[in-house]
Amino acid sequence: MKKRGIGVGCMFYGIGNTGMPNPAGAFLDLTDDGTVLVLTGCADIGQGSSTVLAQIAAGELGVNIEDVLVVAGDTGVSPDAGATSASRQTYISGNAVLLAARQAKEVLLEEAAGIMAAAASDLCLRDGHVWRAGEKTPLTVKEVLAACRKKGKLTLGSGWFNPETTGMDETGRGAPYATYSYATQVAEIEVDTETGKVSVLRLVAAHDVGRAINPKSVEGQIEGGCLMGIGYALLEEVKLTEGRIGNPRYAEYLLPMSLDVPEIHAIIVEEPEITGPFGAKGVGEPALIPTAAAIANAVADALGVRFYDLPITPEKILAALSAKGDGSARMGEIT
Amino acid sequence: MKPFRFTATINGRPVDLPVNPHRRLLDVIRDDLGLTGTKEGCGEGECGACTVLLNGRPVNACLVLAPEAAGCEITTIEGVAPEGGLHPIQEAFLEAGAVQCGYCTPGMILAAKALLDKDLSPTDQAIKTAVSGNLCRCTGYIKIIEAVRLAAAKLSGEGDAV
Amino acid sequence: MNRRGSGCLKDGPGVIGRNCRRVDGIAKVKGSAFFAADRKIDGMLLARVLRSRVPHAVLNKIDARSALEVPGVVAVYTASDIPGENRVGIIVKDEPVLVDDRIRRVGDALALVVAESEEALAAALPAIKVWYEELPGIFSPAQAMAGGAPAIHGQGNIQSVTRIVKGDADSALKEARVVISRRYTTQMVEHAYLEPEAGLAAVEDGQVTIWASTQNPHYDRREVARVLGIGQNRVRVVQAPTGGGFGGKLDISVQCLLGLAAWKSGRPVRMVYSREESMEFSPKRHPCVIDYTSACDGDGRLLAVKVKIVGDTGAYASYGPATLKRAAVHASGPYQVPNVFIEAYCVYTNNPTAGAMRGFGVPQVAFAHESQMDLLAGALGLDPFTIRLRNCFQPGSATATGQRLIQSVGIGQTIEQARAGAVQLGVLGGKR
Numbered sequence: 066m067k068k069r070g071i072g073v074g075c076m077f078y079g080i081g082n083t084g085m086p087n088p089a090g091a092f093l094d095l096t097d098d099g100t101v102l103v104l105t106g107c108a109d110i111g112q113g114s115s116t117v118l119a120q121i122a123a124g125e126l127g128v129n130i131e132d133v134l135v136v137a138g139d140t141g142v143s144p145d146a147g148a149t150s151a152s153r154q155t156y157i158s159g160n161a162v163l164l165a166a167r168q169a170k171e172v173l174l175e176e177a178a179g180i181m182a183a184a185a186s187d188l189c190l191r192d193g194h195v196w197r198a199g200e201k202t203p204l205t206v207k208e209v210l211a212a213c214r215k216k217g218k219l220t221l222g223s224g225w226f227n228p229e230t231t232g233m234d235e236t237g238r239g240a241p242y243a244t245y246s247y248a249t250q251v252a253e254i255e256v257d258t259e260t261g262k263v264s265v266l267r268l269v270a271a272h273d274v275g276r277a278i279n280p281k282s283v284e285g286q287i288e289g290g291c292l293m294g295i296g297y298a299l300l301e302e303v304k305l306t307e308g309r310i311g312n313p314r315y316a317e318y319l320l321p322m323s324l325d326v327p328e329i330h331a332i333i334v335e336e337p338e339i340t341g342p343f344g345a346k347g348v349g350e351p352a353l354i355p356t357a358a359a360i361a362n363a364v365a366d367a368l369g370v371r372f373y374d375l376p377i378t379p380e381k382i383l384a385a386l387s388a389k390g391d392g393s394a395r396m397g398e399i400t
Numbered sequence: 401m402k403p404f405r406f407t408a409t410i411n412g413r414p415v416d417l418p419v420n421p422h423r424r425l426l427d428v429i430r431d432d433l434g435l436t437g438t439k440e441g442c443g444e445g446e447c448g449a450c451t452v453l454l455n456g457r458p459v460n461a462c463l464v465l466a467p468e469a470a471g472c473e474i475t476t477i478e479g480v481a482p483e484g485g486l487h488p489i490q491e492a493f494l495e496a497g498a499v500q501c502g503y504c505t506p507g508m509i510l511a512a513k514a515l516l517d518k519d520l521s522p523t524d525q526a527i528k529t530a531v532s533g534n535l536c537r538c539t540g541y542i543k544i545i546e547a548v549r550l551a552a553a554k555l556s557g558e559g560d561a562v
Numbered sequence: 563m564n565r566r567g568s569g570c571l572k573d574g575p576g577v578i579g580r581n582c583r584r585v586d587g588i589a590k591v592k593g594s595a596f597f598a599a600d601r602k603i604d605g606m607l608l609a610r611v612l613r614s615r616v617p618h619a620v621l622n623k624i625d626a627r628s629a630l631e632v633p634g635v636v637a638v639y640t641a642s643d644i645p646g647e648n649r650v651g652i653i654v655k656d657e658p659v660l661v662d663d664r665i666r667r668v669g670d671a672l673a674l675v676v677a678e679s680e681e682a683l684a685a686a687l688p689a690i691k692v693w694y695e696e697l698p699g700i701f702s703p704a705q706a707m708a709g710g711a712p713a714i715h716g717q718g719n720i721q722s723v724t725r726i727v728k729g730d731a732d733s734a735l736k737e738a739r740v741v742i743s744r745r746y747t748t749q750m751v752e753h754a755y756l757e758p759e760a761g762l763a764a765v766e767d768g769q770v771t772i773w774a775s776t777q778n779p780h781y782d783r784r785e786v787a788r789v790l791g792i793g794q795n796r797v798r799v800v801q802a803p804t805g806g807g808f809g810g811k812l813d814i815s816v817q818c819l820l821g822l823a824a825w826k827s828g829r830p831v832r833m834v835y836s837r838e839e840s841m842e843f844s845p846k847r848h849p850c851v852i853d854y855t856s857a858c859d860g861d862g863r864l865l866a867v868k869v870k871i872v873g874d875t876g877a878y879a880s881y882g883p884a885t886l887k888r889a890a891v892h893a894s895g896p897y898q899v900p901n902v903f904i905e906a907y908c909v910y911t912n913n914p915t916a917g918a919m920r921g922f923g924v925p926q927v928a929f930a931h932e933s934q935m936d937l938l939a940g941a942l943g944l945d946p947f948t949i950r951l952r953n954c955f956q957p958g959s960a961t962a963t964g965q966r967l968i969q970s971v972g973i974g975q976t977i978e979q980a981r982a983g984a985v986q987l988g989v990l991g992g993k994r
Contacts, residue, residue, distance in 0.1 A: 071989060073946045073980070074932045077896035077955065077973060078924055083888050108777050109586065110807040111501025111538050116585045124578040135585055138801030140783045140794075141771075148652075148778040150812055150881075150918055233891075233963060237726030237904070240965040241891055247973035249950075249980040253989045267989050271980035273972025281497040281543075281581035288540035289500065290920070293808075296751075297925060303750040303846055308617030308699055308912045309668045313841035315446035315535065320754055323528045323541045330987065332979050336972035343578045346970065350921045357925060358932035362946070365936065374747045375929060436600035437593020439805075441756045442837040449756055477593030490591040494583050502590030503756040503805030509591060537754050537806050 066258045069266075070367025074355030075249045079242030080347045081153040081228045088227035089158040090144030093122065093165035095173070095220035099193070099207050101126055101133040103165070106146030107158040108138040112349055113282040114154045118162045120278050121342050125166035127190030128206065144225070152347030155278065156244065157226055159342035164224025172220045177209045229340070244338045246346045247273040250291070252359035256367045258386060261379030263364060265295050265325075271332040272351055276344030280333055287331040287352045294356020296321045299376050408472050410435070411479025425469045426450050426461035429476055437477035437506045441535070448534030451507035452476050458514040460533070477506035480513060489513055492551035493544075500538035507534050512548045520556045522548070586803065598760035598775045598802035603830035606762070607636055609823050610683040610833065612673040612690050613843065617701075617912040618714075619665040619694040624673055629689040634682030637827055638690065639674040644822060646791025650814050652781060654879035656715055657915075659789055659818045665694060666714055667877035667912055669843040676823045676831055703851070703872045703909035714877065714910040721875060721908040722883040724890040726962050729901035734866035738857030740941045746854060746930040750874075751847035753919055757805020758840040761816040762832040763824035770825055771798040774817050777807040785814050786821040797821070809918030810844050813880050845880045845917030848873040850889070850926040856934040862942050862949040866901035867934075869893040871927065873916065875908050880917030882908040889923030894962045895931035896973040897953040902962045947981050 081087050092104040103122050109115040119133040136142060146158045170190060177195045178185040181204065189196050195204040213220055228243035251269040256262070270287050277283045300319040304311040312318045337344030357375060365371040370385045403418035406428060419428055429435045429452065438461055441449030445460040452461045453475035480487045489512050492498075499505050508531055515522055515530035522530070527548045528541070536544060589595040626638035641648055641662035648662055649655040661670050675686045700706045706719035713719060735741055761774035770790070776782055779799040787797045804811060816833045823831040835843075855868040871889050875882030890906035906923075921928075939949040954973040960966050984990040 071984070072936070073950065073977075074928060075896050075935075075950055075954070075973065075977065076924065076928045076932075077892065078921075079888070079891065083884055083891060106780050108779060108801045108804060108807075110777055110804040110811065111503075113500065113584060116582060119585050120577050120580070120582055130577055130582045130585075133585075138776075138779045139798070140779050141798040141800065145780040148781060148812055149807065150777060150809060151922065233724075233726075233887075235725065237724065237728075237890070237962070238964045241963060242965075244970060245967070247896055247955075247971070247976050249973070249976040251980050251984040251989060253984075267987060269980050269983040269987065269989060271976040271983065273970075273976050275970055276579070278578055279582055280579065282584075285497050285500060285539055285543055288542040289538045290540070292540035293537070293920065294925070301749070301751050301754075303752050303914070305701070305750065305913060308701055308914070310842050310914060313838045314444065315442050315754075315837065316444065318752055318754065318841065320535060320537070322535065323531045323545070326528065326541045326545070329540060329542055330983055332976075332983050334972050334975045334979055336970045336975060338970040341970075344970075350924070354921045354925050354928050355932065358928045361929060361933055362936045365933075371933065371937070373744055373933070375749050430600075435593075436596070439597070439757070440599070441758070444837070447756060447837075481592055486588070486591065493591050494587045497581065497584075499584055499587050499590050501756065501806040502586070502595050502803065503597065505590050506593040535754075535756060537756055537808070 068256045068258060068367040070254050070363040072252045072359045072362025072366055073249065074359030074362065076351060076354040077245045077247050078152060078351045078354060080156045080244050080246060081151050081242055084230055084232045084239055084241035086227050087147050087153065088225050089146035089161045090225040091158060091161040091165045092144060093169050093222040095169045095210065097210060097214060099128065099132055099210060101128060103133060103135045103162055104143040105135065105137050105158055105162060106143045107154045108149040110149055112286060113279065114158065116282065117155050117278045118158060121159050121162050122166045124343060125163055126170055128193055152349040152351065155345050155347050156341050157228060159345055160226035161224045163342045164226060165222035168222030168224060169220045172213065172218060173209050176213050177204060180204060180212060243340060244346050246348060246351045248351045248355050250355040250359045252363040254360060254363040254367060256364060256382065261382035263299050263377060265327040265360060267328040269330045271334055272348055273334040273336050274348045275338040275341045275346035276335050277333050278343060278345050283333055283348050284331045286348045288329050290352020291329050291356050292321045292326065294353045297375065298357035298360035302376055404467065406466050406470055408469055408474055410474045411476060419466045421467050423466045424462055425464040425466055428466050429461055435476050435478050439503055439506060448507045448511065449504055451510045451534060453510055453514055456514065456517060458511050477509060480509060488554040489516065489551040492547045492554055496543045496547035496550050498539060498543040498547035504534055504536045508544055512551060516552055516555055520552050522552060595803045597757060597805060598762055598773050599834040601762045601773055603764055606830040606832055607676050607678060607827060608680060608683055609674055609676045609819065609831050610687060611671045611819065612675065612687050614665045614668060614670040614672055616665060616696055617668050618697040618699040620697065621661050621663060621665055622693040622695060625691040626673060629675060629686040632682055632686045632689060634678040635675060635686045636678065637676045639822060639826060643826060644789060646789045650785045650789065650818060651879055652813065652881060653883050657878040667914060674819050674823060676827055699912040701911055701913055703874045703911060706909050706911050714912060719910045721879050721910055722886060724887040724906045726890055726902055726904040728962055728964060731866040731868050731901040731903040734901035735857045738865045739860040740938055741855065741857045742934060742937045743855040746852040748850045748926045748929060750849040750916065751919060752841055753808040753810030753844065755806030755808060755810060758835040758837055759815040760834040761820045762830065763820035764830040765824050765828060769796045769798060770821050771800065772817055772820055773800045773802045775804045775811060776801050777811045782814065782817045786818055789818045790821055790825050808920045812918045813845050845915045847919035848875060848882065848885055848916040848923060852927060852930045854930045854934055856938055858938050862938060862944045862952055864897055864899045864953050867894045867899050869904045871906040873908050874911050874913055876911055876913040876915040878915045880915050882916060885918065885923040889927050891963055892924045893927045893931065896955050898955060898959045899962060904962065947977060950977050
């Protein structure tokens with residue numbers, strides 16, 4: 066028999082390292098032809114930080130992302146940005162790049178103000194042009210750059226950002242993170258009571274990321290996190306015997322595969338963070354955190370039997386169902 | 401072990417080189433020919449990162465010995481794109497956001513190509529099955545499946561135009 | 563200070579919020595992204611590590627003479643070849659690059675072989691003789707924390723303890739309408755990124771450059787410099803395109819060994835882990851035992867939680883102390899709880915090292931606190947969404963650590979929107 070269940074999982078997650086300084090720096094060089102060179106220590110391991118940082122630099126300087134070149138993770142040229150961990154790089158390196166871009170922009174705007182006999186504070190950059198009081202002017206960024214170079218002015222910037230945190234005292238009091246991301250996921254699952262197999266049918270994943278700099282990339286994080294969360298809930302386990310791993314191969318360590326993929330509906334919630342770059346927080350880890358919780362609750366909903374031990378494998382389910390059949394389960398729960 | 405003369409067509413070009421018969425096709429591709437787009441993820445045919453096409457059929461190059469591939473037409477990721485451009489499947493992977501770390505991407509694209517070379521209107525289930533030998537730990541497969549669907553549409557569209 | 567937006571465009575111009583294509587996408591779809599294992603330098607050597615097959619032992623002696631006679635073997639390095647400090651670690655410097663006194667887990671690095679070919683490496687490794695004296699192993703935190711347990715490191719097996727105390731949880735339990743106590747256990751998990759660890763090192767003009775698959779190049783630089791006993795001005799770490807990490811590439815893997823091999827041999831050296839090596843010796847997600855008591859009033863409002871978390875960090879601290887600290891901070895979930903008593907223990911054993919993995923201890927505690935919320939809701943006949951909305955953080959709420967949340971507190975919105983999404987799809991309502 067197949068039994069369906071629905072479960073909810075919520076989470077919050079502090080962005081950045083816990084209760085300690087964890088700054089990131091960035092350098093930026095706006096070259097003669099309008100290229101924006103961003104030097105960052107931030108390692109892109111596939112999550113897409115280099116793209117997000119390029120968008121932030123382009124956004125601040127009002128140029129196209131195609132004009133941005135990000136050189137990342139080379140200690141010979143880029144400042145320390147700390148680790149790609151703790152879902153921290155969009156928020157922390159994002160702010161560092163934003164500040165570096167702002168510094169270079171100030172040089173440009175000052176020069177533009179001189180050319181236009183305007184106040185720099187009335188000006189901004191967009192679409193490669195200087196805008197004045199919300200109106201596009203014919204003056205281009207490239208022309209302003211040429212004017213700067215004529216006077217021997219370079220357009221460079223450096224920025225660093227350290228989230229405002231405190232340590233925790235011996236009772237744990239403190240403000241260990243500058244901001245938190247939030248999420249709720251709803252899982253719909255089906256349990257085959259003959260085989261004990263749990264199939265995840267649909268996941269609805271609502272994530273407050275502050276602001277999605279690149280929504281498709283945020284979705285990609287959520288979808289990937291959900292699948293890793295399915296593995297955590299139902300499949301994955303490193304098997305140990307006296308400290309030795311018994312299943313160190315893909316053939317033996319079960320991972321979710323394409324055929325296990327449920328419908329995943331990512332919902333991006335934007336509660337802008339005032340200290341974030343354009344309001345952004347982080348999503349990398351939150352993507353996975355509530356998934357196993359939601360699935361465990363859905364299994365309990367389907368079977369009336371709750372599991373307290375991950376992963377919830379077919380063997381555990383069959384054992385619990387037969388125990389329940391015996392009437393040996395207390396209050397419908399296996400403890 | 402005495403080397404044998406390995407002759408095959410790789411990405412449309414003939415190759416002819418001495419190879420130890422114990423070598424895997426993967427080593428010939430990566431080390432002897434320098435085509436490093438084909439990745440090694442596990443070396444035992446479980447992850448699909450080393451997927452190449454052998455006479456149009458997707459295989460794990462880590463499980464194929466060089467002599468087994470002799471005389472075959474081999475396509476690696478380097479042979480997918482037309483000169484100076486991208487193949488519609490590659491375009492679709494970028495457009496759909498199907499690339500994250502990129503390590504599974506070459507194998508995924510070749511698995512997708514093997515499917516779409518035969519079927520330009522695959523069901524989602526057919527797509528999932530076609531890439532079921534290829535592991536991805538980043539994307540959750542959703543955008544990869546979307547990309548293959550999108551590529552199918554692009555390729556059918558092109559077909560209509562021609 | 564308001565850092566959001568700039569100048570006259572508070573919301574950020576068109577490029578923010580747009581689905582820009584990945585800046586590294588074209589190289590990745592064409593197969594021209596150059597991962598560490600794809601790199602080659604003329605005259606390059608290959609390296610492989612001889613690892614311990616026992617979990618706990620005193621290392622007496624390593625004899626590599628026969629290995630050095632294997633044709634193509636250039637060198638075998640052991641701990642005594644390390645010019646600088648032979649301990650690394652992001653939080654605690656407790657892990658040897660090459661074991662010099664005690665083996666603490668299966669997989670500890672004993673010797674590094676450098677050779678002209680894979681064949682030479684394969685022949686050399688079994689030719690190395692190792693003398694050791696096996697010690698009884700400790701394979702669970704309970705065993706490690708028991709009185710009289712031998713210390714895996716000098717200072718006892720409890721690496722760190724985090725305590726969070728707010729209000730008076732014990733008194734609040736007595737006032738509560740519903741009290742639920744359960745034990746939750748979670749398993750050890752592997753990151754399983756598709757790209758195994760890899761790197762390449764070369765020395766030129768007295769500077770060593772290491773291209774590596776890594777999540778933290780600047781940390782790598784610090785460690786390589788310390789291990790080689792040189793300044794950071796003589797070390798350059800370049801992050802190669804990295805095929806996933808999920809926390810598993812935050813610790814040192816190949817970096818220091820490659821630095822050592824290139825530095826000592828003067829030749830470029832490449833090392834690539836096999837899948838099995840990657841899965842056996844990379845850090846894992848902490849298995850945890852979580853004892854959780856929750857209490858609420860008749861409306862389902864949380865009055866107190868008491869949580870004890872014990873995490874098995876294995877042989878070395880890695881990110882363990884930070885993982886357990888984060889687990890503690892997040893243990894009460896995104897809910898306002900006036901009375902809290904949380905303890906989190908990070909414990910050494912002779913198991914594989916557990917370090918950072920996506921979520922840093924929070925997936926473990928989320929499984930527990932969310933199961934508890936459903937149990938409370940069930941006891942009171944409340945809907946799972948209702949009990950969560952009733953307790954979730956609002957602007958102005960205080961966390962377990964007493965941090966006041968002022969703005970960007972979206973938990974309530976995510977609950978509402980997830981529910982609305984589920985209703986719209988027919989997951990909730992009508993269909994059950």
